[in-house]
Amino acid sequence: MNIHEFLIPPAESARRKGPHDRIVMSSRVRLARNIRDAAFPGWAKKPERVRILDQIRPAVETLPEMRGAFSESMDNLSTLDKQILVERHLISREHAAKSAGSGLVLNRDESLCFMINEEDHLRMQALRPGLQLKQAWMAIDQADSVLEKRLEYAFSQDVGYLTACPTNLGTGIRVSAMLHLPGLVLAEQINPIIQSVNKLGLAVRGLYGEGTEALGNVFQVSNQMTLGEAESAIVERLDKVLSQIIEHEENARGTLLEKKPKMVYNHIGRAYGILANAHSISSKETMNLLSLMRLGMDLGLFPGSDRSLTDELFILTQPAHLQRQYSEKLSAEERDLLRADMVREHLKAVSRPISKPSGSEGGKLDKPEKQ
Known part of the structure; x- marks a missing residue:
């Protein structure tokens, strides 16, 4: 098998x-x-x-x-x-x-x-x-x-x-x-x-x-x-x-959004900007930037987008998964180029982050729902 x-x-x-x-x-x-x-x-x-x-x-x-x-x-x-x-x-x-x-x-x-x-x-x-x-x-x-x-x-x-x-x-x-x-x-x-x-x-x-x-x-x-x-x-x-x-x-x-909202928006906005526009990106940088986008999804800065998108990219952009998509052996530099192409393609439908979380008041985070 x-x-x-x-x-x-x-x-899935x-x-x-x-x-x-x-x-x-x-x-x-x-x-x-x-x-x-x-x-x-x-x-x-x-x-x-x-x-x-x-x-x-x-x-x-x-x-x-x-x-x-x-x-x-x-x-x-x-x-x-x-x-x-x-x-x-x-x-x-x-x-x-x-x-x-x-x-x-x-x-x-x-x-x-x-x-x-x-x-x-x-x-x-x-x-x-x-x-x-x-x-x-x-x-x-x-x-x-x-x-x-x-x-x-x-x-x-x-x-x-x-x-x-x-x-x-x-x-x-x-x-x-x-x-x-x-x-x-x-x-x-x-x-x-x-x-x-x-x-x-x-x-x-x-x-x-x-x-x-x-x-x-x-x-x-x-x-x-x-x-x-x-x-x-x-x-x-x-x-x-x-x-x-x-x-x-x-x-x-919650405290960051209340006291340092611009810092939060800046980190998440920069992460989106690089991921959506880069033409070469390493696995390590991708993981760190996807983490910030995932945070943005959780904070409601990407209305209409779901956290599963970043979680999928967490998997797909790792070296072996990337290599698996191509039959020939890839160098680290080639993987960085293909990884950037993949991420840009996946983020095509994701609009840039809004500067205020949906459902929030004055930058305060909604109380998390009980699970």
Whole structure:
């Protein structure tokens, strides 16, 4: 099966809705599991990895939720295929580097994804649009409970599930959300927020996780401890922290519009001007400018336009997705030219931003609707 025929089209993916999705772009809960009495993938020889793959993959494929899933060995996917999956946040950069003895099983609506022989034998994750940590946890917990009856996990009565990295020891859970926080960045409040979150034992990372920068004002917030705390308690704690961050972001946006409206309009107007008229633009600059346009959509500065347009361009303008549209190998300079052409074409129907949000009074932001 061709992965590109299987994946949800970017335009459709960008239209998916969820609670608080103007700020929380997606929620994810990941579990790390290993097979008892087998070497971790990083230490295992190729025949051992292949044996583990052949053991885990059928067990995952027969889950009711995985009916009609995409299932493939990583060595049968091209480098471009893998990079597209990374850009969609469906697999990790580490898994993209894997080949024989590693595999992927992805369900139809891209809400459940199983990476086999990444850092651990099995890393399963549930994804949801918006703030839906509890729903994601329930989905992956259900799948895990079924798999635990079919696979013999490496488990210790003293410390819990055994994992390749000590930071995942215990529950093996990683709960995270991807947040769009341009208000806090523009208000220069993002660093205090990050410091406060870190003090609570949570990690704040960039767009693609650990070791990456926050392109497009997008940040990932996740738990760091997995030992000594129940999974439901970790989910609940992160959910509460995210609700506070959402409130801070909404307040930052409202305060900026009230006290520095011209600064906000200037940033958003310049972003639109460059994106709608540039003839060469890098991936990084595109992401940062699309972030400001997305903020403008949320603030009502682009009447008649929907946030899904910027979310679609977030996906389409990334290097591998851009490369996929053209059969020949593209240099970075050629990608920058084609990216600019694509963005200009998509923004043809978008009028320049108005200088006052629709439905606002004196530059004040409408109170956000409850979700």
